[in-house]
Amino acid sequence: MNIFELSFLSGVLTATAPVLLAALGGLICQVAGVFNIALEGQLLWGAFTAVVVSDVTGSAWTGVAGAIAATVLFSGMLSAASVGLRADPIVVAVGLNLLALGLTGFLMRRIFGSGGTYSSPELAGLPTLAELGLDVPVLGPQSPLVPLALALVVAAAWWLGRTRSGLRVRAVGQHREAAEAAGLRVGAYRHGVVLVAGALCGLAGAQLALGNVTLFSEGMSAGRGWIAVVAVMLSGVLPYRLLLACLLFGFAEAVGFRLQGARLPQQAADAAPYVITLFALVLAAVAARRRPKEAS
Amino acid sequence: MSVPAAELVGVSKRFGPVLANDGIDLAVARGEVHAVVGENGAGKSTLMSILYGLHRPDSGHVLRAGERIRLRSPADGIRHGLGMVHQRFRLFPGLTVAENIVIGAEPVARGRVDQETAHRAVADLSAKYGLRADPAAQVGGLPVGVRQRVEILRALYRQAEVLILDEPTAVLTPAEAGRLFEVLRTVAATGVAILLVTHKLTEVLAASDRVTVLRQGRVTGRFATADTSADELVHAMIGRSLAAPEPRRRSKPDGDPALAVRDLTVHDADGVPRLSGVSFAVRPGEIVGIAGVAGSGQRELLDTVTGLRSPGRTGQVLLDGAPVVQGRDPRVAYVPEDRHGRATAPEMSLAENLLMGEQHRLATRFGLPRKTVRARAEQLTERFAISAASVDVPITALSGGNAQKAVLARELTRQSRVIVVEEPTQGVDVGVRERVHALLVAARDQGGAILLQSSELSELRELSDRVLVLFEGRLVAEFDADATEERLGQAMTGVLP
Numbered sequence: 001m002n003i004f005e006l007s008f009l010s011g012v013l014t015a016t017a018p019v020l021l022a023a024l025g026g027l028i029c030q031v032a033g034v035f036n037i038a039l040e041g042q043l044l045w046g047a048f049t050a051v052v053v054s055d056v057t058g059s060a061w062t063g064v065a066g067a068i069a070a071t072v073l074f075s076g077m078l079s080a081a082s083v084g085l086r087a088d089p090i091v092v093a094v095g096l097n098l099l100a101l102g103l104t105g106f107l108m109r110r111i112f113g114s115g116g117t118y119s120s121p122e123l124a125g126l127p128t129l130a131e132l133g134l135d136v137p138v139l140g141p142q143s144p145l146v147p148l149a150l151a152l153v154v155a156a157a158w159w160l161g162r163t164r165s166g167l168r169v170r171a172v173g174q175h176r177e178a179a180e181a182a183g184l185r186v187g188a189y190r191h192g193v194v195l196v197a198g199a200l201c202g203l204a205g206a207q208l209a210l211g212n213v214t215l216f217s218e219g220m221s222a223g224r225g226w227i228a229v230v231a232v233m234l235s236g237v238l239p240y241r242l243l244l245a246c247l248l249f250g251f252a253e254a255v256g257f258r259l260q261g262a263r264l265p266q267q268a269a270d271a272a273p274y275v276i277t278l279f280a281l282v283l284a285a286v287a288a289r290r291r292p293k294e295a296s
Numbered sequence: 297m298s299v300p301a302a303e304l305v306g307v308s309k310r311f312g313p314v315l316a317n318d319g320i321d322l323a324v325a326r327g328e329v330h331a332v333v334g335e336n337g338a339g340k341s342t343l344m345s346i347l348y349g350l351h352r353p354d355s356g357h358v359l360r361a362g363e364r365i366r367l368r369s370p371a372d373g374i375r376h377g378l379g380m381v382h383q384r385f386r387l388f389p390g391l392t393v394a395e396n397i398v399i400g401a402e403p404v405a406r407g408r409v410d411q412e413t414a415h416r417a418v419a420d421l422s423a424k425y426g427l428r429a430d431p432a433a434q435v436g437g438l439p440v441g442v443r444q445r446v447e448i449l450r451a452l453y454r455q456a457e458v459l460i461l462d463e464p465t466a467v468l469t470p471a472e473a474g475r476l477f478e479v480l481r482t483v484a485a486t487g488v489a490i491l492l493v494t495h496k497l498t499e500v501l502a503a504s505d506r507v508t509v510l511r512q513g514r515v516t517g518r519f520a521t522a523d524t525s526a527d528e529l530v531h532a533m534i535g536r537s538l539a540a541p542e543p544r545r546r547s548k549p550d551g552d553p554a555l556a557v558r559d560l561t562v563h564d565a566d567g568v569p570r571l572s573g574v575s576f577a578v579r580p581g582e583i584v585g586i587a588g589v590a591g592s593g594q595r596e597l598l599d600t601v602t603g604l605r606s607p608g609r610t611g612q613v614l615l616d617g618a619p620v621v622q623g624r625d626p627r628v629a630y631v632p633e634d635r636h637g638r639a640t641a642p643e644m645s646l647a648e649n650l651l652m653g654e655q656h657r658l659a660t661r662f663g664l665p666r667k668t669v670r671a672r673a674e675q676l677t678e679r680f681a682i683s684a685a686s687v688d689v690p691i692t693a694l695s696g697g698n699a700q701k702a703v704l705a706r707e708l709t710r711q712s713r714v715i716v717v718e719e720p721t722q723g724v725d726v727g728v729r730e731r732v733h734a735l736l737v738a739a740r741d742q743g744g745a746i747l748l749q750s751s752e753l754s755e756l757r758e759l760s761d762r763v764l765v766l767f768e769g770r771l772v773a774e775f776d777a778d779a780t781e782e783r784l785g786q787a788m789t790g791v792l793p
Contacts, residue, residue: 162408171388171399178386181350182450183371183400 008254010140014212015257015273016250017146018043021204023228023246024149024156024239025197031160031237032193033173038078038093039201040225041100046071046205048104051123051216052111060124060210064145068202074100075198083190097225105218117217125214126206143211145203150243152200157239169193201225227277234284245280252276299362301326301489302347302378302458307356309342313685316342318513319356324458324489329480331500331521332493334510334533335725336695337683340493341383343510344460347491348380349373360458374400379451383462385443389436393429394418397450421449425482426475440467444476452483459483460491465499466723469590469751477503495533495725497526509533534727549761552617553577554713554745555601560611562596562769567608570596571769574611578745580713583736585760586749589788593769594749601747602630602716615714626653629707631700633718633749639703640691647673647687650706680705681731697728704732708739715739715746721755733759753781 022039029036049070054063078096082089105115112118126143129135139147160166172179172189179186208224209216227249235242256272300323309317316339324330334340345351347358349367357364360376367373373380387396394414395402403413415431422429427445429438435446444464451459461480465473480503484490492504500507501521509517509532517532555578562571571593578584588594599605601613603625613620615627624630632638640649650673651658658668673687682701684694691699700720707715717736721729736759740746750756756763757777765773765787773787 158408164402164404164409167391167395167399167402167409171391171395174388174390175386178388181348181370181380181382181386183369183374183454185369185371 006138007140008258009138010142011254011257012247012250013139013142013146014250015253016246017142017149018204018208018212019224019228019231019249020149020153020243020246021145021207022201022225023231023235023242024152025200025204026228026232027235027237027239027242028156028160028169028193028200029197030232031173032169032190033176034083034190034194035089036078036093036194036197037090037229038075038096038225039197039228040221040223041093041097042071042075042198042201043205043208043225043228044104044219044221045074045100046202047209047220048107048205048216049202050206051118051209052107054125054210055112055120055123058122058124060126063124063210064126064203064206067206068199071202071205072195072198075194075201078198079191079194083187083194101219104216108216108218115218117215119215123214124210126211143207145207145211148203149207153239153243160239165189204228223274227273230277230281234281248280249273249277298325300324300359301361302491303359303362304343304347305357305359307343307346307353307358309339309346309351309353311342315513317346317353320510320513320515322508322515324491326457326487326489327484328505329484329490329492329503331504331507332491332510333495333497333500333507333529335495335727336697336723337512338510338533338725339513340510341462344380344462344491344493347373347458348378348460350380371400374454374456377455377457378460379454379456379458380460381444381447381451381462381464383464383466385440385447387435387443387446389434391435392431393433393435393438393446393449394431396435396446397421397431397453399450401454417453418449421452425449425452425479427479441469441472444468448479448483456488458489458491460493462493463495463723464492465494465496473499497529497726500529501526511535530726533725549579549582551580553614554580554616555747556612556614556617557597557601558612558614560597560600560609560613562593562600562605563608564596565608569769571600574766574769574771576764576771576774578714578747580743580745581740582761583740583746583748583759585756585763586747586766587753587756587763587784587788588766590751592766592788594766596769597766598716598718598747598749601714602628627712627714629710629712629715631703631707631715631717631720633722635696635699635703635723636692640699642690642692644691645688646677646682646684646691646694646702649691650676650687650702652706653710676705676709677702680735697724700724700732701728704735708735713743713745715744716749717746718749719751720748721750721752753784756784757781 022043026036026039046067050063050067053066054060078092081087081092108118109115126145128141129139129144130141132144160170168184169189172184172186176186208220231242231245231249234245252273256269259269259272260266303323305321307317307320320343332340342351346353349370349372358367365376394411397418398414403410418431427449429442429445429449435443444467464476468476480490494500504521507519507521507524507529508515509529511533519528558575560571560574561569564570574597586594586597596605600609601620603620603622615625636642647669651669655664658664670687677684677687680701682698682705684698691702694702720732720736724732736746748759761777763775763779763784764771765784767788767790775784
């Protein structure tokens with residue numbers, strides 16, 4: 001295994017992209033003071049709807065658009081219940097995660113006739129950059145959503161840091177009462193970020209099911225949405241640190257992928273990314289506890 | 297009088313069983329400073345929140361420059377030229393001063409917030425009204441006085457024509473308060489109508505043009521400040537005159553010291569001495585006051601005496617001759633300044649807060665019997681005249697004065713001989729203040745050894761049998777009860793008597 005090959009870097013980026021897109025959605029919510037742990041369900045729902053729409057229309061891009069639209073609708077349940085009706089966002093999110101798992105399994109059988117994994121020659125995957133004539137050798141054979149995800153990190157940093165609506169989103173997250181007293185429409189901003197997170201999870205799902213692979217299988221999000229939640233918590237809501245956290249996971253997954261060829265048992269290789277992420281989480285928690293000691 | 301800048305007409309508002317505002321009429325004119333006074337819970341804050349759009353009245357309405365307006369949110373209030381400086385500041389700690397001020401009406405250039413213009417606008421306003429604040433500073437690290445200026449600047453930036461200040465001096469030193477009133481005069485001179493909510497009568501008399509007095513949700517008096525007196529205002533506020541101060545009964549301290557501090561030195565985490573060689577004693581039956589400008593070592597002294605702070609300490613603290621136990625010595629009754637941090641558990645009910653420290657005594661093998669807990673709480677509420685809808689409401693639902701009475705009820709019934717009291721009447725009105733003072737004196741007369749810290753010199757002089765002055769961590773002077781404020785002030789600032 002040579003982790004200095006370009007193809008390894010390419011594998012890291014491929015593995016990073018869906019997690020990063022979902023995590024960006026989670027980060028924006030976190031900044032606005034909404035703890036969004038429904039990323040896993042939204043990611044799975046996005047992957048499923050991307051495959052359905054792509055399969056029906058024969059167009060991967062329509063699949064992407066469909067996934068975004070469908071996942072925004074899906075996240076509408078979270079925003080309506082937790083922002084609108086002030087239900088506990090954790091409870092709602094857990095419900096949505098379970099709903100996504102059950103609903104995709106059920107609809108899969110109704111639409112494709114069987115559970116498990118669906119793939120078909122008619123199912124159009126996303127083209128690679130090279131196929132679009134935009135070959136960037138460093139990135140490897142990626143879908144355009146991968147550079148888009150990287151660009152969105154920069155965009156998110158700029159938006160939150162510099163723009164008017166970014167400032168207001170930060171304000172809403174810092175102090176709800178103060179935002180109301182300053183005349184900001186707190187509810188509108190919170191609805192907004194949850195729906196934007198839905199769109200990003202739709203993109204993440206499309207990348208996972210039409211970019212990383214071209215198929216849908218039950219539960220294929222496989223904890224990536226949870227990794228995204230962890231990445232948000234590790235990031236200190238800084239987009240660039242979020243990118244680092246997601247790259248760590250992408251790196252771990254790419255290593256795990258390579259290990260499958262090696263002597264290790266399959267299960268160990270599959271578990272590698274989660275084990276590495278867990279270690280990172282523990283280290284970050286320890287580091288965070290060290291720091292504020294002087295402050296108090 | 298010409299058309300008022302703002303007018304509340306027949307405003308009523310009910311919160312559960314409490315009628316907070318009951319048909320209130322109030323008008324404020326351009327260019328005047330209009331004081332709204334009343335006891336805690338008289339309905340002042342509710343009324344101001346209705347005017348700003350934070351609460352909606354059950355009946356009645358608001359006129360702005362003679363026109364009826366609908367206020368559904370503060371956004372509406374701001375749009376109609378209303379601005380409010382909140383008692384608990386509504387600021388964003390992680391944003392800069394400039395961002396806090398312009399938010400909601402940010403200057404924008406090429407898609408982004410134009411920080412340069414914002415900073416300039418803030419600097420201009422600062423200079424115009426003499427409200428110093430660095431536009432680039434993060435609000436989270438600023439002292440309260442500066443934070444308040446940021447709130448005022450925000451209202452002025454949004455071009456408020458009616459400026460509401462809810463208890464603005466509660467967090468200020470007397471000198472800062474004086475400067476604030478000068479600023480308010482400047483602002484009023486530009487034609488802004490100012491509503492000043494307070495319960496400090498000296499401020500009302502010094503800073504306002506007219507006064508409206510509220511009691512139990514109704515208007516009980518309207519005065520021109522020049523034609524009224526403190527006595528008249530008090531009468532309107534509490535429905536009676538204050539009892540004439542009883543001729544001071546000398547205390548008769550006797551016996552061995554209940555609290556003895558010997559050569560106490562405390563260093564902070566950076567090794568800087570906060571207290572140096574402090575020695576004194578408090579005997580049963582006396583109140584010993586601690587005076588000093590903020591940060592002279594009061595915090596460290598009281599934390600050590602109560603056992604709350606241990607590191608970096610040399611010297612002895614003895615309670616009835618035995619060393620103080622670290623971590624809140626149960627032999628000390630303690631009334632902290634921080635009412636919803638140290639003094640109470642804000643998420644818990646009044647009954648639970650009254651119980652704390654006594655839970656072991658009341659517990660049976662099956663846990664705490666709810667009935668006993670409630671019965672005890674109800675008995676204390678009655679004895680200490682704590683007004684609350686029930687003993688099951690969260691302690692935060694009580695007004696500041698009632699919360700303070702609850703803390704005193706709990707601590708004074710602990711049967712501790714040593715009683716440590718910080719700022720016992722901060723943020724409470726004259727009626728509660730009178731009651732709190734009576735309770736402390738009664739505790740003293742029953743043999744309590746009381747250590748009293750207060751930033752109000754008049755309070756120290758009224759209550760204390762002796763006053764010790766801290767300056768830069770040292771005890772620099774001791775006065776008897778007759779010391780003048782002037783002499784105390786000199787000792788506090790290091791100009792030794």
